[in-house]
Amino acid sequence: MIQTWLTNTFGLSVPVVSAPMAGVSGGALAAAVSAAGGLGMVGVAAASPDQLRAELDIAQASGKPYGVGLLAWLLPDNEELVDVAVESDAALISLSYGPYARYVERVQAAGKLVATQVGTIDDARAALAIGVDVLVARGGEGGGHGRNDVATLPLLQAVLDAVDVPVLAAGGIATGRGLAAVIAAGAAGGWVGTAFTVATEAANSKDAKQAVAAAGLADTTYTTVLDIGRGAAWPAEFGGRALNHPYAAKWHGREDELRANPEPIEQPVTWAGQAAGLVAKPRDAADIVKELATAETYLGAAAARTGK
Ligand SMILES: Cc1cc2nc3c(=O)[nH]c(=O)nc-3n(C[C@H](O)[C@H](O)[C@H](O)COP(=O)(O)O)c2cc1C
Known part of the structure; x- marks a missing residue:
C-alpha cells in the first residue's frame, strides 16, 4: 500500500481524491470512491443549501471520509453553501477559483482541512499566505475550469519546490502510471476528475x-x-x-x-481534459480506483530499476 500524507490523514488505501465536479460528482460518486478506498468529493456550483445537504447525506452513507468542493467565485451569492459544508461531516473542503480567503478560518475552526486548486506559482504562494492546508497543483490539461498557463508536470515540480504543505497533483491523471509519476515526484496523491466522469455512479448523462x-x-x-x-x-x-x-x-x-453579439449554444458541452484519451469505457468508480491503485506496481518497478 502506498502511504502518503493523504492516505494517513484520511485513512485511505489509495492516494486518490475524486475531484469535485459540478453536475457530475454528486453524493453517489463520492460515496463510491470513498467506499473503494479513495477520498470522494461532492462538487456543486450554485446549488441550494438543501440540494447540497442531500448530496452530502448520500456521500456520508459510505461511512468513510469524504469531501466537498465549492466554487469560490459563486460564494458571495451562495454563502449558505459554506455553512452547509462547515456543518457537515466532510473532512476536506475545496475552495477553488475565485477569492476564497475569507472562508478559510471558518472551515478550519470546524476542524476541517482546506484545499485549493492552484494553476501558477503565484496562486500557490497566495494560498500558502492565506493558510490553505493542502494545495492542488492543477495543470492546464485538466478537464473543466481552471488556468491554462502551465501543464501539470512543470507546475507540480515548481510548487513542490516552493511550498512545505502537502501538494496533490491534478490534470491528466487517469491511470496507475500517471498516479505513480506524481507520487514519485513528491505529490501526496492525485486529484482526478475526467477519469471519474465515466463512472457508473456519476450524475452526468x-x-x-x-x-x-x-x-x-x-x-x-x-x-x-x-x-x-x-x-x-x-x-x-x-x-x-x-x-x-x-x-x-x-x-x-x-x-x-x-x-x-451572443449566439446561443445548441449542442451540450462536455467538460473533460486530455485524460479523456486514456479512458476507454464507462465503468464503476471502484474499478477506476482499482486501476489507479496499480500505481504501486509502477513505483515498485521503478524502485527495482534503481537497484535498491
Ligand atoms: C466535468 C468537470 C466538472 C468540474 N467541476 C468542478 C467544480 O465544480 N469545482 C472544481 O473545483 N473543479 C471542477 N473541475 C475541475 C477538477 O476539480 C479538476 O481540476 C480536474 O478535473 C483535474 O484534471 P483531470 O480532469 O485531467 O483529472 C471539474 C472538472 C470536470 C472534468
Whole structure:
C-alpha cells in the first residue's frame, strides 16, 4: 500500500481524491470512491443549501471520509453553501477559483482541512499566505475550469519546490502510471476528475460518458467561449477544457465579437481534459480506483530499476 500524507490523514488505501465536479460528482460518486478506498468529493456550483445537504447525506452513507468542493467565485451569492459544508461531516473542503480567503478560518475552526486548486506559482504562494492546508497543483490539461498557463508536470515540480504543505497533483491523471509519476515526484496523491466522469455512479448523462470514453488525447479545447455562449459568469482567467465542440471551433479567438453579439449554444458541452484519451469505457468508480491503485506496481518497478 502506498502511504502518503493523504492516505494517513484520511485513512485511505489509495492516494486518490475524486475531484469535485459540478453536475457530475454528486453524493453517489463520492460515496463510491470513498467506499473503494479513495477520498470522494461532492462538487456543486450554485446549488441550494438543501440540494447540497442531500448530496452530502448520500456521500456520508459510505461511512468513510469524504469531501466537498465549492466554487469560490459563486460564494458571495451562495454563502449558505459554506455553512452547509462547515456543518457537515466532510473532512476536506475545496475552495477553488475565485477569492476564497475569507472562508478559510471558518472551515478550519470546524476542524476541517482546506484545499485549493492552484494553476501558477503565484496562486500557490497566495494560498500558502492565506493558510490553505493542502494545495492542488492543477495543470492546464485538466478537464473543466481552471488556468491554462502551465501543464501539470512543470507546475507540480515548481510548487513542490516552493511550498512545505502537502501538494496533490491534478490534470491528466487517469491511470496507475500517471498516479505513480506524481507520487514519485513528491505529490501526496492525485486529484482526478475526467477519469471519474465515466463512472457508473456519476450524475452526468450516459451520452456524456460515452463521448468522453470515445474521445482521444487531442480531442479537447481550452476556451472561454463556451461560458460566454452559456451566459456563465466565470472570471475571465478561468476558461474551461471540454470535448471539441462546433461552437468552440467557430468562436474561439473571436471572444469580443461573440460578447457583442451572443449566439446561443445548441449542442451540450462536455467538460473533460486530455485524460479523456486514456479512458476507454464507462465503468464503476471502484474499478477506476482499482486501476489507479496499480500505481504501486509502477513505483515498485521503478524502485527495482534503481537497484535498491
Ligand atoms: C466535468 C468537470 C466538472 C468540474 N467541476 C468542478 C467544480 O465544480 N469545482 C472544481 O473545483 N473543479 C471542477 N473541475 C475541475 C477538477 O476539480 C479538476 O481540476 C480536474 O478535473 C483535474 O484534471 P483531470 O480532469 O485531467 O483529472 C471539474 C472538472 C470536470 C472534468
